[in-house]
Amino acid sequence: MAAQGLVRVTTLRSFLSVASAAASCGVGTAYDLNPASSALTVYGGLHLVSCAAIAWTFKIQSASSSGFGTPSDRLTFSAQSCSGAQWATPIAMPAAPAEARWWRVSANPATTSDTRLGMVWVGVQ
Amino acid sequence: MATLVLKNATVLVDGLDMSGDCNECTVTYSAEMLDATTFGGNTRKRKGGLTTVNLSLKGFLEFGDGAPDPALFASMGATAIVTVSADSAPSIAGIENAFAFKCARASINYGGPVGTLLPFTATFEGAGTV
Numbered sequence: 001m002a003a004q005g006l007v008r009v010t011t012l013r014s015f016l017s018v019a020s021a022a023a024s025c026g027v028g029t030a031y032d033l034n035p036a037s038s039a040l041t042v043y044g045g046l047h048l049v050s051c052a053a054i055a056w057t058f059k060i061q062s063a064s065s066s067g068f069g070t071p072s073d074r075l076t077f078s079a080q081s082c083s084g085a086q087w088a089t090p091i092a093m094p095a096a097p098a099e100a101r102w103w104r105v106s107a108n109p110a111t112t113s114d115t116r117l118g119m120v121w122v123g124v125q
Numbered sequence: 126m127a128t129l130v131l132k133n134a135t136v137l138v139d140g141l142d143m144s145g146d147c148n149e150c151t152v153t154y155s156a157e158m159l160d161a162t163t164f165g166g167n168t169r170k171r172k173g174g175l176t177t178v179n180l181s182l183k184g185f186l187e188f189g190d191g192a193p194d195p196a197l198f199a200s201m202g203a204t205a206i207v208t209v210s211a212d213s214a215p216s217i218a219g220i221e222n223a224f225a226f227k228c229a230r231a232s233i234n235y236g237g238p239v240g241t242l243l244p245f246t247a248t249f250e251g252a253g254t255v
Contacts, residue, residue, distance in 0.1 A: 003254045003255060004176055004254065004255070005154075005176055005177070005178040005226055005227075005251040005252075005253060005254055005255060006152070006154045006176075006178045006224055006225075006226045006251065006255075007224065007225050007226065007255055008221040008223075008224060009208065009221060009223045009224065009225045010220065010221050010222075010223070011210055011222070011223055014135070014210075016135065016142055016144070043225070043255065045206060045208060045225050047137040047139070047140065047142075047206070047208060048140055049137065049140050049141065049142040051140075082140070083139075083140025083141070084139055084140040085137070085139040085140060085205070085206035085208075086206070087206050087225075087227060087255065090255070117142070119135070119137060119208065121208060121223060121225060123221070123225065
């Protein structure tokens, strides 16, 4: 599908409430996007809605199975400490889409005691 | 998937979570209809042209730090990344239930009838191919 102005996306991780923010460090739940073909583009977005001095780095990873035995970093966002949004540079779906069937977020703050509010999504079209 | 009661939509404009300020959110995704009608037919013939994306938000206005007003007012015309989701929870079974696009902040309208909670309407228009 040719690039358009709107992307249908899947929320990979939503940590918009104080209650969920504490769990935002580390890897998130894996989701089976089961891409139908390799003629697709992968988009990724990050919103941080809280601000602190500690920077966070988010990555969107994929793997062939839900266990993520061999995760591949597909989209990486710049380290960010303040509230704002990032739109990752789109990538082509891997040639063997089975290698990119499961997707998840990996969140790494510079200090593990920090919590942050935000959302990460991935879109494939 | 079953129909969804729209009560927990998520609205993110860059680093601003407007979910708790909005009570109406509409995404319009359309293609310009170009008139390709020629002689010899009885019916208009259309072809799809360029696509457009628009977002309209309505809600109750609040002033002060962290509220929508200062951020939207200060950045009128500037670009933003907007994500709207039909549900506040993370995706269920990887279902696409949200939309995202790059946009320009197009307008914000303040005010309403006497006796009502101070309303606002904010619109955003697509800023090109993502």
